[in-house]
Amino acid sequence: MVNPEIGKRVVAAGIPTNYHDIGEGRPVLLVHGSGPGVSAYANWRLTIPALSKSYRVLAPDMVGFGFTDRPEKYNYSMDNWVKHIIGFMDALEIDKAHIVGNSFGGALAIATALRYPERIDRMVLMGAAGTRFDLTEGLNAVWGYTPSIENMRNLLDIFSFDRSRVSDELARLRYEASIQPGVQESYSSMFPAPRQRWVDALASAEADIKTLSNETLIVHGREDQVIPLSSSLRLAELIEHAQLHVFGQCGHWTQIEHTDRFNRLLINFFNESRLLEA
Template identity: 60%
Template sequence: MATGSDELGTTIDIGGVPTNYHDQGEGRVVLMLHGSGPGVTAWANWRLVIPEFAKDFRVVAPDLAGFGYSLPPNGFEYNVETWRDHIVGFLDRLEIDKFSVIGNSFGGAMALRLATTIPDRVESIVLMGSGGVDFTLTEGLDAVWGYEPSIEAMREILDIFAYDRTRVTDELARLRYEASIRPGVQEAYAAMFPAPRQRWVDALAVDNETISEITCPALIVHGREDLVVPPSNAPKLFELIPRAQLHMFGQCGHWTQIEQTERFVNLVRDFLQESAD
């Protein structure tokens, strides 16, 4: 399980935002974008799979602006454009021109934003439990975005994420709770998705016509029992993106990379290698 020290990687300044990120492996670049759950960091989201992908690729995984250890100064405006600019600024600072991107949930919405605004730089995309299309706000996502810090509330949120409740331990809840109450973290989180929250689902969506113009290969992965982002998003994206593949995991919630780690790694690794041919 990730601890605070595990979650800290390297910090660089991106447009005034001190940005924490992990950089492992060599070769073709894979950018990993985390979701928007309370207390999330890149390492907490991707800790089980970063070492595996780093065997074949250079993996870069930042804490996005306002999350984890990448806390902007007061007055930072959280929206799709500022998050996208932060990611592009991060890639530019690391002198990364071409890359593939794996996006989880909110990170999937941002992956779609990259693929449709800087398509010449995106080699392939993996969308896991992805937002980025129109859908009706779920009770699960409303609860996630409306989190008020307590260990009990964090435990309830983690239960929403996982189909297999045995993966939601008291220790995990405690660690994520403690991450959510570090100075400045909850203040930033509360500023991102205030009620009413359907507007933030809508704001993260890319219009269907623009998605249908994506030319790079895409792998869409979703858990059938996802209570946060509706599984119906996956076939919708599959229908829209011309060079798409779709894989649904049964008995799996929003945490595909955690509940189906080995199968997820093998599936995505094969896709990334094939899409480079």
């Protein structure tokens, strides 16, 4: 059986990288979160089909995640993750792209836009880290995950407001992804306790965030137990050209819990960009 999480392969910043490349048009780069067993496909499987009707959608597994290589003794840091994103764009000869960052991926999107402003067009930040906040119990549980189906089921309950969306089958699939060779070893090395320091490490300086000129759509679930709503409220205050959409009865999985509405938000936001520039 073909694994849909495995797509194409390219060497980005020296790292053999698994990615998905679907559709045609202006490129949109999707950057996943940092949950255990995550991959670009698992994170964006319901977003890619909608966006790819109008855009070229690119969704890489960031180094340390999914089916991208995990170099031995690799230093998992903001600097290196940003280099991986830019290396990925360079490898595919993409000069500039819209970017959509989920959670951890939101922090990477902000950092990339700050360091390489000429490479990033519009930004979507969904349940994004990137500001300083007190470590939540939910995020501590996510980063402190140790493999078991029960632990994965508990994590999925934290991610979703509506527990009926969390099936035993989904928990089993994500658990199996989290125990692939080398996965837990690299994952446990990324965010070891005490974990407040990693929240802070993912945060960009507020003075720098204020300099962002990108048109930015900020999306958050009101009941998010992983990244607090206050993070997105602060980003909306700091980013000059920002709009904020908060989904009620929604946890950390906006793109899964409110798929159609989320996809329409993105498409309208990116299409507005085209109309403004026409």
